[in-house]
Every structure is written in C-alpha cells, then in structure tokens.
Amino acid sequence: MTRTVFRGGTLFDAVSKSATVADIAVEDGRIAAVGTGLDGDTEVDCAGRGILPGLFDCHVHLTMSSTDLFHIAQEPFSVQFYEGALNMAKTLACGITTVRDAAGADHGMRVAQERGMIPGPRMRVSLNMLSQTGGHGDPWWPSTCVMDLLPAHPGRPPVVVDGPEQIRHKIRELVRAGADVIKVATSGGLVSSGAGPRIAHFRDDEIAMMVSEASAAGLHVMAHANADGAKAAVRNGVRSIEHGNHLDDETLAMMAERGTWLVPTLSAGLGLRRAIEGGEQYPDHVLAKIEESGGSSVARAVRAGVPIAMGTDTPLIPHGENLTELRLLVDEGLTPAQALHAATLSAAELMGLDAELGSLEPGKRADLVLVDGDPLDIDDLSGRIRTVYQDGHAVHRRA
Incomplete structure (x- = not known):
C-alpha cells in the first residue's frame, strides 16, 4: 500500500x-x-x-448547457447524456469534486461516475423538480405547446402534481427511479412561462407531505423558493432554500433557528444578464420577470446566522465557471474563507457527506x-x- x-x-x-x-x-x-x-x-x-x-456545487444541471427551449426541442433525445458527460468533466476541472444535480441527471449518470466509466464529480441527483400545475416546472406554454427543458423518460419521471396524495405517489416514483434528494418549486421562476419568483406555489399540506414522504425514504427536500414560497418551505421542514431572493426577516430567523441552508446561486443572475446582453432571445414576459428579479438575501442571511452552501445553477452561468460564485459571495459580504467554507464543509454538511468529505x-x-x-x-x-x-x-x- x-x-x-x-x-x-x-x-x-x-x-x-x-x-x-x-x-x-x-x-x-x-x-x-x-x-x-x-x-x-x-x-x-x-x-x-x-x-x-474537494469543492462542492450544491445546485447544477449537468444535462443542460442552455435554457434555449427552441434549441433544446430540436436536439436528439440522447444528446443530453453526452452533453452531461462533457459538463461533468468541465465541472471537475474547476475543482468541484461533488455536486448536487437539481434536475436533469438521472441515476445512471451517477452510477457511471461511481464505476469510473466517465470522469466527473461525485453526484447526488434529484432527477426532476416537483411543480404544481402552472408552476415553474410545468412545460405548458400559453400557445398550448408543451416545451420541456427536461422531458420525462423512465429515469426522470414527469413531476407536475397537485394535492398531497399525488405528491406522495410521485415522490415514491422518484425514489424508485434513484433520487437522492427531492427537488420542489415552491415559487414561480424566471425562465418558465408562468408566475414570477415572488409568487408562492403549493400549500402547506402539500409541502408537508413532500417532507414527510421524503423523510420516510431517508431523503431531504431542496426548494427552489423565494419570498413567501420560501417561508412556506421553511415552515414545513425543507432542508435548503435554493436562490432565496426577497427573504424577509421572519423567514431568515426561522432558517437560522431550524438550521435551514441557503444556496443563493448568485451566478444564475449574472449568467442571465450576460446572456441577454449577448443577444440570447427570451419572450417579453420572461424578460420582464428577469428585470424585476434580484433582491439577494445573502448579506442579511449571514447576519441572521443562516448557514450558506455554494451553488451556481449552471448552465445559467456556463459549466466550468462555477467558482465565479465564490467572488459573488464575497461581494455580498462573506470573507474569502467563509465563501470557501460554503463550498466545502458547509456544503458537505448540507448534503450529509461531512463524515467523508468537505x-x-x-x-x-x-x-x-x-x-x-x-x-x-x-x-x-x-x-x-x-x-x-x-x-x-x-x-x-x-x-
């Protein structure tokens, strides 16, 4: 030896x-x-x-290199997995040795990495993001077209659900398909067709069911959440708030008390601004939501004692540029050591891997x-x- x-x-x-x-x-x-x-x-x-x-990124989408729906809709189905392998290598090259995929990668990609078939970071996968009808993950558009960034397949079940019993069944499907974490949108979003990030999605009984059913399988829930949608997610026991813009003092106090992590994904906003400046086309109502977005809660969260873990929301910023997030965290008031802690031990604790990594x-x-x-x-x-x-x-x- x-x-x-x-x-x-x-x-x-x-x-x-x-x-x-x-x-x-x-x-x-x-x-x-x-x-x-x-x-x-x-x-x-x-x-x-x-x-x-080894650094962590707690919010990536490895099978995606763009949010251009028209482009994605014209790609052969299996290209996403080869693209995922390329993005895994790019992520590894910037020192990220562990990731939490927040929708896209399936169980087979994680197994391939574990077996040494493809180079890449260690992975925890959510498969897809639970969404209410008309929510951030619903692929329906006003034209009545269905254009899905993450089309369903046997390893990535469809995830539009309403009501506790549908949620119970869907989480069991996700667990069966190999999910390591359950992802939900308790707020609207920017690049989807529906409501913006300030609008809360799902009711308390639905979110409580997610947390209960995930816990029964030994898993946690991560929530795409802002404003009142984040407050409801924290109130009902989610593990982490992803993005977390427009968090009020009550929400931050609950997060600090309960040890709920904030994964700010500041890089996502930077990446969207760069894409728009570079001429990438978005519908007018999406551009309006992007212009109204912002409201980072990071500095106030740190003062409130909320634990921070690093995540980027790649590909909104390109894969391989993940460490841009460290500078953005420092710009929000963290010291370089605190930013690195968010990308190492804090992230490992969030993902339950701190006994082995971080x-x-x-x-x-x-x-x-x-x-x-x-x-x-x-x-x-x-x-x-x-x-x-x-x-x-x-x-x-x-x-």
Whole structure:
C-alpha cells in the first residue's frame, strides 16, 4: 500500500476557516495524517501552492448547457447524456469534486461516475423538480405547446402534481427511479412561462407531505423558493432554500433557528444578464420577470446566522465557471474563507457527506485541489488550479 505525502502546501482548514502550511499523508484513498515532517513512499512537492478540500456545487444541471427551449426541442433525445458527460468533466476541472444535480441527471449518470466509466464529480441527483400545475416546472406554454427543458423518460419521471396524495405517489416514483434528494418549486421562476419568483406555489399540506414522504425514504427536500414560497418551505421542514431572493426577516430567523441552508446561486443572475446582453432571445414576459428579479438575501442571511452552501445553477452561468460564485459571495459580504467554507464543509454538511468529505482531516476521503499561490485568494482560482484529486487519484491536471 503506497503512502503519498503532499509536502509543504498551504492547507485550507475548513473547520477553523484558516490556512496554514502543513503536509498531508494519503493512504488507500483517504487522508491518513495532517501535520509537519510526515513520511511516505512518494512525495508531491506543494511548496508555493495551496491545497483545498474537494469543492462542492450544491445546485447544477449537468444535462443542460442552455435554457434555449427552441434549441433544446430540436436536439436528439440522447444528446443530453453526452452533453452531461462533457459538463461533468468541465465541472471537475474547476475543482468541484461533488455536486448536487437539481434536475436533469438521472441515476445512471451517477452510477457511471461511481464505476469510473466517465470522469466527473461525485453526484447526488434529484432527477426532476416537483411543480404544481402552472408552476415553474410545468412545460405548458400559453400557445398550448408543451416545451420541456427536461422531458420525462423512465429515469426522470414527469413531476407536475397537485394535492398531497399525488405528491406522495410521485415522490415514491422518484425514489424508485434513484433520487437522492427531492427537488420542489415552491415559487414561480424566471425562465418558465408562468408566475414570477415572488409568487408562492403549493400549500402547506402539500409541502408537508413532500417532507414527510421524503423523510420516510431517508431523503431531504431542496426548494427552489423565494419570498413567501420560501417561508412556506421553511415552515414545513425543507432542508435548503435554493436562490432565496426577497427573504424577509421572519423567514431568515426561522432558517437560522431550524438550521435551514441557503444556496443563493448568485451566478444564475449574472449568467442571465450576460446572456441577454449577448443577444440570447427570451419572450417579453420572461424578460420582464428577469428585470424585476434580484433582491439577494445573502448579506442579511449571514447576519441572521443562516448557514450558506455554494451553488451556481449552471448552465445559467456556463459549466466550468462555477467558482465565479465564490467572488459573488464575497461581494455580498462573506470573507474569502467563509465563501470557501460554503463550498466545502458547509456544503458537505448540507448534503450529509461531512463524515467523508468537505475538510482536510484524517479519515476523510482524499479529495484535494492543488492551486498555485494562496488558497484564500479566490480571484482567478479556476485559472490557478494545477491538479484535482478524488480518493487520492489525480483526475484532472492542468495542461
């Protein structure tokens, strides 16, 4: 059994949110020791480089590279899975070694990654997003056309539901199909045809059923939610609020008290603005919703004690540009160390993986990211990545 020592790097300690020079010994895919003067069979010289735990993105859509419905509707059905493999590689290359796919990827993609058939981040998949009739995930458009960003297939069940009993049955279908987490839209959205993000969707008895039925299967619920839709989701026990714009003080206080995570996906707004400036076409009523959006709650959430986990909502910002989110979090008032914590240990805790991942501690899996320079310098972090490791094996090297 080979013991490899990563020598003399500046380690980001996600527990203390600080950085210090030390060695890491890796054996049999796990961190065996952290300290100075460690011995091993082989050595990786990390002088002048930072070492981060493998990073997390808690909100991605790997099978999508665009939200252009007209384009997607003309693609052969199976192209999405090859596109997903390409996006998995792009995500891994920027140091993201674990993701939570918020609709799109199916159980087979996760299995393929676990078996080493395709390179990519470790995955937790939701398959698709529960939506009420006329909600954010309903593919019906005013023309009476059905244009679905995520068309149903055997591994990705259709998810438009109304009432607790329909919800109970649908969650059981999702669990049967391999979901690791249940995704719901308790608010309207921007790029769909229906109501905007300030409008609440689903009633308390419906959301309570989602949480109850998911819990019975050992799963959590993540909620696309803003404003009053987020308040209802928190009140009924969801694990995380995705996007979370326009959250009032009462909602933030409940989140802090209950330990409900906020996954802000600030990159999504930036990506939409860039797309519009670049000439991407959206219907007028969608553009109107985008113009009225905003209202980030991050700074107030931090002050209220709400835990933050990093998520990007790729492809609204392109896959591979995930670490843009770190700078946006800092712009909202987090320190670089707090932003990195949101992308490491906090994200691992949200996903229930903190016993195995999220920090550089003995016994944990050896997911490491080697970067040039100071690991606390988040500017151009993607461009400074040298090598990405999963279980101690190099899975990406910068050319």
